[in-house]
Amino acid sequence: xxGVTQTPKFRILKIGQSMTLQCAQDMNHNYMYWYRQDPGxxxxxxxxxxxxxxxDKGEVPNGYNVSRSTTEDFPLxxxxxxxxxxxxxxxxxxxxxxxxxTDTQYFGPGTRLTVL
Amino acid sequence: xxxxxxxxxxxxxxxxRISILNCDYTNSMFDYFLxxxxxxxxxxxxxxxxxxIKDKNEDGRFTVFLNKSAKHLSLHIVPSQPGDSAVYFxxxxxxxxxxxxxxxxxxxxxxx
Numbered sequence: 721x722x723g724v725t726q727t728p729k730f731r732i733l734k735i736g737q738s739m740t741l742q743c744a745q746d747m748n749h750n751y752m753y754w755y756r757q758d759p760g761x762x763x764x765x766x767x768x769x770x771x772x773x774x775x776d777k778g779e780v781p782n783g784y785n786v787s788r789s790t791t792e793d794f795p796l797x798x799x800x801x802x803x804x805x806x807x808x809x810x811x812x813x814x815x816x817x818x819x820x821x822t823d824t825q826y827f828g829p830g831t832r833l834t835v836l
Numbered sequence: 837x838x839x840x841x842x843x844x845x846x847x848x849x850x851x852x853r854i855s856i857l858n859c860d861y862t863n864s865m866f867d868y869f870l871x872x873x874x875x876x877x878x879x880x881x882x883x884x885x886x887x888x889i890k891d892k893n894e895d896g897r898f899t900v901f902l903n904k905s906a907k908h909l910s911l912h913i914v915p916s917q918p919g920d921s922a923v924y925f926x927x928x929x930x931x932x933x934x935x936x937x938x939x940x941x942x943x944x945x946x947x948x
Contacts, residue, residue, distance in 0.1 A: 724879070753935060755938075760940070761940055762840075762940035763880070763938040765935050768935050810879050810880070812879070824870070824882045824885070825882070825936060826882070827880045829878055830877070830879050
């Protein structure tokens with residue numbers, strides 16, 4: 721049971737390049753999330769999904785896209801990388817309804833992205 | 837507007853003493869609160885939680901206290917150990933279909 725896995729661990733992009741951050745979970749969780757954490761800041765929600773085929777915007781969705789074709793995978797796409805997207809990206813999943821009393825999220829190890 | 841606030845960016849405590857991390861919130865609809873711990877180069881991990889119907893929850897060295905009237909919760913770590921040195925995030929949720937709201941975190945340093 722690997723939990724939540726993310727690839728790559730590190731990446732350097734040039735301005736305007738695109739890339740996909742991969743996230744997978746093997747806990748059969750319905751709910752998956754993408755966060756970014758900037759230095760000295762908390763976790764800001766980018767997108768989330770309540771199940772395969774269903775996604776919704778979080779607090780900071782601009783510049784990103786997501787898809788959820790399977791329960792296990794929730795990739796995050798950056799189409800035109802900008803320096804403002806330099807951050808650490810965390811994927812998470814949870815197995816219970818959003819906002820429920822046992823809403824414990826499990827996080828991946830993160831992807832450190834630098835856009836130059 | 838920050839709904840979950842951790843006003844202390846950092847805290848230093850001697851090993852063996854008590855660490856108290858604080859969190860304030862503004863949304864009275866929050867009904868569940870969680871603390872996460874994060875080591876460098878790792879993702880956050882769940883530590884302890886509390887429902888709004890309780891005012892205290894204890895798990896080993898970790899205790900979370902909730903004061904609903906003050907919209908304040910705190911995490912107590914007793915005794916503090918060097919391995920507790922990490923960033924601690926407070927998070928909250930409302931009933932229904934919305935994700936957790938996180939604070940900015942407090943960096944705890946436990947000095948041996």
